Amino acid sequence: MAARDRSVGLTLEALEEPDLMVQVSPLMSPLVWDLAHIGNYEELWLLRAAAGQEAMRPEIDDLYDAFEHPRAERPKLPLLTPAESRAYIDTVRAKVLDSLEKVPLTGPLAAGGFVYGMVIQHEHQHDETMLATHQLRKDGPTLLDPSPEDAPAGAPALAGHEVLVEAGPFVMGTSDDPWAYDNERGAHTVDLPAFFIDVTPVSNAAYLAFMDDGGYDDPRWWHPDGWEWRTRTGKRSPAFWRRENGQWLRRRFGRVEPVPFDEPVQHVCWYEADAYARWAGKRLPTEAEWEKAASWDPDTRRKRRLPWGDSGEHANLGQRMMRPAPVGSYADGASAYGVRQLLGDVWEWTSSDFHGYPGFRAFPYKEYSEVFFGTDYKVLRGGSWATHPLACRTTFRNWDYPIRRQIFAGFRCARDAA
Numbered sequence: 313m314a315a316r317d318r319s320v321g322l323t324l325e326a327l328e329e330p331d332l333m334v335q336v337s338p339l340m341s342p343l344v345w346d347l348a349h350i351g352n353y354e355e356l357w358l359l360r361a362a363a364g365q366e367a368m369r370p371e372i373d374d375l376y377d378a379f380e381h382p383r384a385e386r387p388k389l390p391l392l393t394p395a396e397s398r399a400y401i402d403t404v405r406a407k408v409l410d411s412l413e414k415v416p417l418t419g420p421l422a423a424g425g426f427v428y429g430m431v432i433q434h435e436h437q438h439d440e441t442m443l444a445t446h447q448l449r450k451d452g453p454t455l456l457d458p459s460p461e462d463a464p465a466g467a468p469a470l471a472g473h474e475v476l477v478e479a480g481p482f483v484m485g486t487s488d489d490p491w492a493y494d495n496e497r498g499a500h501t502v503d504l505p506a507f508f509i510d511v512t513p514v515s516n517a518a519y520l521a522f523m524d525d526g527g528y529d530d531p532r533w534w535h536p537d538g539w540e541w542r543t544r545t546g547k548r549s550p551a552f553w554r555r556e557n558g559q560w561l562r563r564r565f566g567r568v569e570p571v572p573f574d575e576p577v578q579h580v581c582w583y584e585a586d587a588y589a590r591w592a593g594k595r596l597p598t599e600a601e602w603e604k605a606a607s608w609d610p611d612t613r614r615k616r617r618l619p620w621g622d623s624g625e626h627a628n629l630g631q632r633m634m635r636p637a638p639v640g641s642y643a644d645g646a647s648a649y650g651v652r653q654l655l656g657d658v659w660e661w662t663s664s665d666f667h668g669y670p671g672f673r674a675f676p677y678k679e680y681s682e683v684f685f686g687t688d689y690k691v692l693r694g695g696s697w698a699t700h701p702l703a704c705r706t707t708f709r710n711w712d713y714p715i716r717r718q719i720f721a722g723f724r725c726a727r728d729a730a
């Protein structure tokens with residue numbers, strides 16, 4: 313129900329009906345598509361698959377199947393209107409609540425409540441996608457912005473600091489987290505050489521130093537495909553930034569404001585992150601390095617579900633602040649190695665392509681992750697300020713094309729210890 317309040321807050325309560333039908337970018341769906349798709353996914357998995365009920369409206373299944381229709385063509389579909397979408401998702405939810413006590417939490421799909429966790433995480437993941445859609449809108453503010461006083465204090469002196477993660481094995485992935493997706497399974501031992509990793513994500517101030525040093529003009533720092541992207545697109549700053557009267561400004565949910573130097577940089581693509589790291593004499597961490605720094609406790613030789621332990625929340629998650637917290641925030645959220653802000657704030661690009669772990673088995677459907685395996689996508693870790701805590705843990709994996717900038721992504725650097 314909390315997820316549903318969030319979805320409604322980002323759609324029906326945020327915009328007028330015609331604006332919900334509009335596509336603001338070919339990268340995104342009209343918001344009304346996300347809304348009805350959330351309900352259709354819930355119907356598919358909780359009413360039909362788990363509770364064995366008949367399809368409510370089989371004629372709309374095709375419209376809301378993400379694999380039948382790429383985002384670019386969704387506005388041309390005969391979508392349900394916002395009012396029809398609301399009625400549909402409300403009916404699905406009422407039936408789900410009616411069926412709850414009749415569905416045994418056994419069998420591959422429902423054991424441990426997995427299918428319910430999958431549907432809740434799916435809704436929260438779409439809510440983050442909706443926030444990215446709002447960020448791409450060109451007109452004025454539509455979402456409330458909490459006051460800056462809510463931001464925790466940062467520790468800017470930590471920017472650029474690194475810690476050593478000693479050589480040795482750790483456990484990557486999970487076999488027992490009940491809500492983990494197929495791509496996080498199973499737990500397996502990975503032996504890594506020693507490496508250094510930054511204590512905080514790269515800040516806007518540090519990224520500006522790269523820009524001021526001509527980073528966007530020097531092919532030495534860029535992956536060949538990144539240099540091709542850079543020259544073809546003419547990009548010279550993170551997305552949503554512009555320079556006015558000698559000052560860097562950014563547009564954030566329809567508000568224009570000075571770029572805050574102490575926040576982690578966001579809205580940079582993988583190629584920009586990779587170029588910055590090379591300029592800084594470092595590199596992006598592999599996803600195994602990221603997960604070891606985030607989850608491994610070298611003293612107890614045990615894996616933590618969250619950087620700071622197995623429960624609690626010491627991170628900027630769940631759309632509370634509508635932006636990243638200053639670098640060095642959340643000392644209580646540090647990992648066993650003393651690395652901060654691994655969860656929340658910004659998704660972090662890693663150097664790794666997206667592949668299945670040893671023994672990977674698609675579950676419950678191969679379109680969740682298996683169809684994306686290969687060299688086209690780079691893995692992101694850690695979630696952003698827009699990611700809900702229920703869809704975030706040290707094993708969680710996200711992926712996107714290396715040119716994508718609309719997601720709430722930044723990065724931190726690493727380097728070999730040798």
Ligand SMILES: [Fe+2]
Binds near residue numbers: 349353378434438
């Ligand atoms: Fe979806």
